Amino acid sequence: MTWDDDKVSALYYDAVTNTDPSSATIVMDVDGTAYPMDWDDPATTETRWDGTARQEVTTWRRTAHTQTAFAGAAVTAGAWADSPRGWTHVCEPRITIGTTVTPGRTFTIVARAAATP
Numbered sequence: 001m002t003w004d005d006d007k008v009s010a011l012y013y014d015a016v017t018n019t020d021p022s023s024a025t026i027v028m029d030v031d032g033t034a035y036p037m038d039w040d041d042p043a044t045t046e047t048r049w050d051g052t053a054r055q056e057v058t059t060w061r062r063t064a065h066t067q068t069a070f071a072g073a074a075v076t077a078g079a080w081a082d083s084p085r086g087w088t089h090v091c092e093p094r095i096t097i098g099t100t101v102t103p104g105r106t107f108t109i110v111a112r113a114a115a116t117p
Contacts, residue, residue: 009069009070010065010066010067010068010069010070011028011030011035011065011066011070011091011109012063012064012065012066013026013028013037013063013064013065013093013104014061014062014063015060015061015062015063015064015093015095015104016059016060016061017059017060017062017095017102018057018058018059018060019060019097020043020045020060021039021043021060021062021095021097022042022043023097023098024095024096024097025095025096026039026064026093026094026095026096027093027094027096028066028091028092028093028094029091029092029093029094030089030090030091031089031090034094035066035067035068036066036067036068037064037065037066037067037093038064038065038067039062039063039064040062040063040064040065041062041063042062043060043061043062044060044061044062045058045059045060045061046058046059046061047059064093087110088108088109088110089108089109089110090106090107090108091106091107091108091109092104092105092106092107
């Protein structure tokens with residue numbers, strides 16, 4: 001990710017679940033800090049035959065974005081704004097439905113240049 005002070009950049013995540021995420025909350029854990037996320041649109045569904053499960057399976061898709069901007073004019077000084085070139089940030093989305101917390105696949109973002117708050 002290249003920081004651009006002319007843009008405000010949140011982290012976006014395309015969630016794919018096997019349960020309806022309508023009542024779910026979502027956070028993005030970045031470097032051990034959980035950042036709340038907002039859902040962008042209602043979930044869409046797709047039902048198809050799963051040969052392994054030998055039954056029809058429904059999946060839900062929904063996109064979310066962090067409430068916190070990680071680049072651009074809205075960035076305040078801190079770990080992200082001051083990231084040195086090549087700094088790696090470890091990210092893990094987590095969806096909570098009721099009392100069940102489901103972690104998503106962990107990914108990394110490598111800062112190519114420091115942001116200017």
